[in-house]
Amino acid sequence: MNDKLIxxxxxxxxxxxxxxxxxxxxxxxxxxxxIFFLLNGYQEFVLKNMLFGNFHxxxxxxxxxxxxxxxxxxxxxxxxxxxxESECVFYSSSQALLKNGSKYxxxxxxxxxxxxxxxxxxxxxxxxxxxxxxxxIGKGIAELLGxxxxxxxxxxxxxxxxxxxxxHIFNTGIxxxxxxxxxIDSEKFSILNILPIGSSDCGIFLEDSSKISLSLKKxxxxxxKNYKISFKITDIYEDNxxxxxxxxxxxxxxxxxxxxxxxxFFFVIGLFTLSRLNTFRREFSYIxxxxxxxxxxxxxxxxxxxxxxxxxxxxxxxxxxxxCMALDGNVPIPEEIYYVDSPYFVFDYHxxxxxxxxxxxxxxxxxxxxxxxFYSLKPDEELRSN
Numbered sequence: 001m002n003d004k005l006i007x008x009x010x011x012x013x014x015x016x017x018x019x020x021x022x023x024x025x026x027x028x029x030x031x032x033x034x035i036f037f038l039l040n041g042y043q044e045f046v047l048k049n050m051l052f053g054n055f056h057x058x059x060x061x062x063x064x065x066x067x068x069x070x071x072x073x074x075x076x077x078x079x080x081x082x083x084x085e086s087e088c089v090f091y092s093s094s095q096a097l098l099k100n101g102s103k104y105x106x107x108x109x110x111x112x113x114x115x116x117x118x119x120x121x122x123x124x125x126x127x128x129x130x131x132x133x134x135x136x137i138g139k140g141i142a143e144l145l146g147x148x149x150x151x152x153x154x155x156x157x158x159x160x161x162x163x164x165x166x167x168h169i170f171n172t173g174i175x176x177x178x179x180x181x182x183x184i185d186s187e188k189f190s191i192l193n194i195l196p197i198g199s200s201d202c203g204i205f206l207e208d209s210s211k212i213s214l215s216l217k218k219x220x221x222x223x224x225k226n227y228k229i230s231f232k233i234t235d236i237y238e239d240n241x242x243x244x245x246x247x248x249x250x251x252x253x254x255x256x257x258x259x260x261x262x263x264x265f266f267f268v269i270g271l272f273t274l275s276r277l278n279t280f281r282r283e284f285s286y287i288x289x290x291x292x293x294x295x296x297x298x299x300x301x302x303x304x305x306x307x308x309x310x311x312x313x314x315x316x317x318x319x320x321x322x323x324c325m326a327l328d329g330n331v332p333i334p335e336e337i338y339y340v341d342s343p344y345f346v347f348d349y350h351x352x353x354x355x356x357x358x359x360x361x362x363x364x365x366x367x368x369x370x371x372x373x374f375y376s377l378k379p380d381e382e383l384r385s386n
Contacts, residue, residue, distance in 0.1 A: 055089070055203030055236060056212050057219065062230035066092075066198035075202060082222055083215050085207035090199035092189055097156040098137075098182065100145040107141060107182045109155065111189030112199075132185045134167030140179030142169045155184070157192025164188065212236065 059075070061067070067075070067090060076088045089112060096109040130136060135153060147153055151166050164184060172178055190197045206215060216235045223231045 056206045056209060057204040057216055057236070058234050059202040059204070059219065059223070060200055060232050062232050064200065066196060066200050067202065068198070072199065072202075078222070078226075079202075079204060079219070082218050083204070083206065086215070087205045089203045089205075090201070091203060092186070092195075092198070092200045094158060094189070094193055096158075096182070096192065098141065098145060099154040099156060100147055100151070103145045105141060105144050107180055109157070109189065109192070110181065110183045111186040112183065130167055130183070130185065131165070132187060133164055134185070135164040136168045136170060136183040137166060138178035138181050139169055139171040140175065141182065142166070144179070155182070155188075155192060159194040160192055162188050162191055 059079075072090050076090075079086060079088055091110050091112045093108055093110045096107055098105050098107055135155065137147065137153070142148070145153065147166050147169075149166055149169060152163050153166060155162050155164055170178070184192075186197050186199070189195075204215075204219075206212065212235050216233065219233050223233060
């Protein structure tokens, strides 16, 4: 049979399935882009509206000792040299219980040098002063305890308790920060925990939050090379349960939606490729019109569909990996398609497009090959094959 006639018959006879295939492919790509756009938008909002304690990077001594004043100056200078567009804040933190009358709530207490408040992250919420007897609380805590500015609140620490005046009430829009975070002067913190005055951690903010992984690598290499004592250097994803939870939820949602879309995608590929078989044409048409009803589909149809899916998947994946290696010398694992060697939520369009285009090409090629075979059969051979 003439090849031109074969191609004409393929797309004329199966144009409904063909357009469904194109539509499902488009829906898969567009929906994936939308999901990643929304999730990245949420994470970007969180990273830009962080407050004290939720740092991009964190440095502390492995032995738990405090930083001396000399060490603070040296380390801050070195970090500035390694990461020019960064800001360092030395602090300590612990658990505490806040009390106002008969109302209580648990919080994380952060301490810092009140003299340097204008140089740290509090400039984001326009706080330029904190008195030694003052406390900064989140809007959520203020609502829970019924506190207003200049009210007194009792802070119960691990060892002692102190009464402090509410100097400022901040609102970041991030629930876990506004409802669980307070800030006090380092001297009051030392009284609460019966500790020397000082800082146990160095928090680092970056101008560009997308450079977290690269900055973490640079800091680890520098401290390992230049210091005899060990430092624990972490990023926000490893160090903060709020962001770990957010990222895990992102991965769960993305995995579920992507798997559903991919199943739909491969199902339509199977319909498009295998609907050539005259024997099963009625059953395939029934599937398209009425949806999947397992009891109405013969075992032979499922068997053929599974074989087709398996062939397309294996062949397309193999070719996709070769193409990826040829393009950048790297074979991605499935997680790298979405996260690319970083906990920060990244959608690598390069890998996804390679896979999608290869799957589509293999489907069309398989369709042409199988239809050529079908239309080349004589009527009696067709009946025997059926």
